[in-house]
Amino acid sequence: MISKKISHNLANSSMIRAMFEEGEKLRKIYGADKVYDFSLGNPDPEPPVEVKSALRELAGSDQLKMHSYMNNAGFPEVRETIAQKINSETGLNLNFSNVVMTVGAGGALNVVLKTLLNPGEEVIVFAPFFVEYTSYIDNHGGKTVIINTDFNTFLPDPEILRAKITPNTKAVIINTPNNPTGVVYSRDTLSSIAKVLEDKSREYGNTIYLISDEPYRKLAYDVEVPNILTIYRNAIMIDCFSKSLSLPGERMGYIATNPEADDVTTLMNGLVYCNRVLGFVNAPALFQKVIAKTINSTVDINIYKERRDLLYNSLTELGYECVKPDGAFYLFPKALIPDDIEFKNRAVKYNLLIVPGSGFRAPGYFRLAYCVSLETIKNSLPAFEALAKEFK
Amino acid sequence: MISKKISHNLANSSMIRAMFEEGEKLRKIYGADKVYDFSLGNPDPEPPVEVKSALRELAGSDQLKMHSYMNNAGFPEVRETIAQKINSETGLNLNFSNVVMTVGAGGALNVVLKTLLNPGEEVIVFAPFFVEYTSYIDNHGGKTVIINTDFNTFLPDPEILRAKITPNTKAVIINTPNNPTGVVYSRDTLSSIAKVLEDKSREYGNTIYLISDEPYRKLAYDVEVPNILTIYRNAIMIDCFSKSLSLPGERMGYIATNPEADDVTTLMNGLVYCNRVLGFVNAPALFQKVIAKTINSTVDINIYKERRDLLYNSLTELGYECVKPDGAFYLFPKALIPDDIEFKNRAVKYNLLIVPGSGFRAPGYFRLAYCVSLETIKNSLPAFEALAKEFK
Numbered sequence: 042m043i044s045k046k047i048s049h050n051l052a053n054s055s056m057i058r059a060m061f062e063e064g065e066k067l068r069k070i071y072g073a074d075k076v077y078d079f080s081l082g083n084p085d086p087e088p089p090v091e092v093k094s095a096l097r098e099l100a101g102s103d104q105l106k107m108h109s110y111m112n113n114a115g116f117p118e119v120r121e122t123i124a125q126k127i128n129s130e131t132g133l134n135l136n137f138s139n140v141v142m143t144v145g146a147g148g149a150l151n152v153v154l155k156t157l158l159n160p161g162e163e164v165i166v167f168a169p170f171f172v173e174y175t176s177y178i179d180n181h182g183g184k185t186v187i188i189n190t191d192f193n194t195f196l197p198d199p200e201i202l203r204a205k206i207t208p209n210t211k212a213v214i215i216n217t218p219n220n221p222t223g224v225v226y227s228r229d230t231l232s233s234i235a236k237v238l239e240d241k242s243r244e245y246g247n248t249i250y251l252i253s254d255e256p257y258r259k260l261a262y263d264v265e266v267p268n269i270l271t272i273y274r275n276a277i278m279i280d281c282f283s284k285s286l287s288l289p290g291e292r293m294g295y296i297a298t299n300p301e302a303d304d305v306t307t308l309m310n311g312l313v314y315c316n317r318v319l320g321f322v323n324a325p326a327l328f329q330k331v332i333a334k335t336i337n338s339t340v341d342i343n344i345y346k347e348r349r350d351l352l353y354n355s356l357t358e359l360g361y362e363c364v365k366p367d368g369a370f371y372l373f374p375k376a377l378i379p380d381d382i383e384f385k386n387r388a389v390k391y392n393l394l395i396v397p398g399s400g401f402r403a404p405g406y407f408r409l410a411y412c413v414s415l416e417t418i419k420n421s422l423p424a425f426e427a428l429a430k431e432f433k
Numbered sequence: 434m435i436s437k438k439i440s441h442n443l444a445n446s447s448m449i450r451a452m453f454e455e456g457e458k459l460r461k462i463y464g465a466d467k468v469y470d471f472s473l474g475n476p477d478p479e480p481p482v483e484v485k486s487a488l489r490e491l492a493g494s495d496q497l498k499m500h501s502y503m504n505n506a507g508f509p510e511v512r513e514t515i516a517q518k519i520n521s522e523t524g525l526n527l528n529f530s531n532v533v534m535t536v537g538a539g540g541a542l543n544v545v546l547k548t549l550l551n552p553g554e555e556v557i558v559f560a561p562f563f564v565e566y567t568s569y570i571d572n573h574g575g576k577t578v579i580i581n582t583d584f585n586t587f588l589p590d591p592e593i594l595r596a597k598i599t600p601n602t603k604a605v606i607i608n609t610p611n612n613p614t615g616v617v618y619s620r621d622t623l624s625s626i627a628k629v630l631e632d633k634s635r636e637y638g639n640t641i642y643l644i645s646d647e648p649y650r651k652l653a654y655d656v657e658v659p660n661i662l663t664i665y666r667n668a669i670m671i672d673c674f675s676k677s678l679s680l681p682g683e684r685m686g687y688i689a690t691n692p693e694a695d696d697v698t699t700l701m702n703g704l705v706y707c708n709r710v711l712g713f714v715n716a717p718a719l720f721q722k723v724i725a726k727t728i729n730s731t732v733d734i735n736i737y738k739e740r741r742d743l744l745y746n747s748l749t750e751l752g753y754e755c756v757k758p759d760g761a762f763y764l765f766p767k768a769l770i771p772d773d774i775e776f777k778n779r780a781v782k783y784n785l786l787i788v789p790g791s792g793f794r795a796p797g798y799f800r801l802a803y804c805v806s807l808e809t810i811k812n813s814l815p816a817f818e819a820l821a822k823e824f825k
Binding site for chain 2: 042047051096097107110150158177247307311320322325326328
């Protein structure tokens with residue numbers, strides 16, 4: 042009785058539920074500490090103490106109208122704080138009017154796509170990628186065009202991008218640091234993408250937007266994550282605090298644009314309008330204020346870096362092939378057989394829960410999320426070793 | 434460069450912004466206390482003390498994972514609390530699986546419509562109505578079918594509804610207590626709507642859903658607001674805490690269904706899936722827990738009732754015609770000339786800010802939101818009197 046498309050999609054999305062249920066079953070049989078669950082990208086460090094204090098301070102204050110409606114774009118002073126933070130890092134000249142507070146990065150992506158897309162317009166994504174993008178694009182009548190990265194580096198090839206752009210291309214989505222590969226795009230890579238979009242925008246007389254989804258931008262290990270707004274004038278930056286402050290359940294994100302973007306006032310008005318009519322209305326009030334008070338805080342990223350080092354070094358020693366990730370909390374090694382679904386099933390026998398690369402449109406690989414303790418990683422190594430031996 | 438449809442809608446929605454800016458201008462010239470702004474439905478009482486204490490308690494606790502991801506439907510214990518609250522009021526038998534926590538009622542409506550609608554299916558609404566419904570329906574490819582209520586009572590006529598239902602009708606949206614009229618549908622009215630939907634569902638072999646948007650259900654003055662789930666098996670109840678707890682900025686709502694609804698498991702799975710892919714992901718974590726702790730609290734509705742009485746009695750004495758509202762915080766009187774836009778402009782000359790009925794598809798009327806102090810209402814009365822005299 043529900044929508045035919047949703048009904049169809051439900052059937053396809055049942056794999057993830059099945060995996061989760063498998064994990065629960067294993068935990069019941071063997072105990073939680075004997076199950077090595079690398080399937081969930083759910084940040085496990087607690088939020089920084091500054092977040093806890095800001096929250097206590099606000100909860101205890103007598104400030105009136107703290108939980109009221111505000112402008113659909115969010116509290117102007119919170120937006121200004123974010124604009125100034127970006128300015129201090131980039132030398133750009135944003136103000137509050139270039140920032141819209143959103144219900145997480147997922148909300149932001151939907152708002153941006155609804156604002157931009159006419160029916161049937163194309164949005165390019167680089168595989169492997171977070172497949173939810175295809176749902177977001179479809180929600181607003183767009184068509185997803187998938188381009189593979191070079192699987193030796195997981196970086197996009199600008200010339201392949203150039204060849205795939207049509208007069209119908211409205212936007213390109215990038216995600217750096219990347220889910221699922223952990224790869225961080227360098228300034229050179231981003232500049233070469235920007236160059237292609239500038240050329241093609243000029244050629245077709247259309248603005249082609251570069252939507253940069255950056256929920257992991259603070260989780261980078263000894264490499265720069267360049268600010269996209271400094272590289273491409275028509276970039277739309279999407280950031281959130283789910284990973285940087287370990288607040289995924291609170292749904293806090295934002296969209297930021299370059300003040301020099303084409304027709305930026307209409308773009309911002311469109312974003313605010315779509316934030317409203319999609320039913321987000323505004324990002325949650327109290328946590329906007331928490332964010333403004335903790336804009337300079339980040340979880341201790343050494344926690345993640347130590348895990349990355351241990352897991353990457355151990356797996357490569359065991360013979361797994363893997364691009365070394367510079368960011369996010371994922372490893373994306375090659376499966377030891379071409380059939381990554383079968384490989385996932387074999388891993389389960391060792392109580393190893395992993396996600397097949399097919400789930401990111403990259404069959405033959407698998408994703409490990411290291412949102413688990415160092416201890417769990419250490420304990421999982423014999424299982425990875427036994428699994429590797431099966432295929433020697 | 435943005436979507437043509439959004440660009441077009443922006444032009445149309447600029448009236449509201451213009452009105453808001455007019456208000457700001459008047460406040461600067463005359464001082465805030467000399468401007469009688471009845472245009473905004475923004476609850477002004479502070480949240481009940483129980484909400485403040487629950488928030489302080491949670492903010493001060495050492496509970497881990499308080500801000501983490503959870504099931505996309507929300508925390509099971511919060512959903513169970515809501516289910517049991519509904520059961521205690523109705524004798525129904527819901528459990529947590531019949532409840533999805535949402536980003537407000539606006540988010541809930543989008544989730545429900547995306548879950549239900551195939552392209553081009555029809556959704557019936559009764560005018561006057563909150564016009565955002567047309568955007569929500571359009572977001573998900575549906576077609577809005579508008580039926581006027583009887584403007585002497587603002588109640589829908591079940592026989593007109595019967596005549597307007599086609600094999601393509603997927604759902605009917607009702608909103609009680611109503612924005613903009615303040616009218617509350619009685620059990621009889623709801624039963625007669627339910628009867629029509631049962632007959633027509635049977636006739637066409639389709640489930641026709643009754644989506645009941647009830648953000649004002651706790652704001653009713655000496656009348657019953659029947660629970661729709663007790664009246665129609667395929668009703669979908671949408672409630673939020675924006676008005677009942679004065680928490681509009683925090684975006685907390687929920688969807689509840691009858692456990693006996695057609696294929697209820699698929700329906701619930703669809704709702705949870707759409708909550709995720711629309712980018713809501715989950716309702717904000719901390720406030721879910723606040724809600725569970727304050728489920729029996731409500732703002733002091735006598736604050737609103739006193740205002741209703743003063744405003745209704747005064748305006749009718751001054752000769753304004755108005756259906757007496759039993760709920761919400763709106764009055765919807767007849768404009769003193771047929772052109773409600775012109776009437777709104779005339780009102781501005783007396784520093785009275787009102788919303789033309791055309792904005793609710795009911796030209797010739799105007800909406801007053803009494804989210805202002807009793808003092809402001811008292812001070813506004815000479816302005817209403819002077820306005821009335823213009824048209825005598």
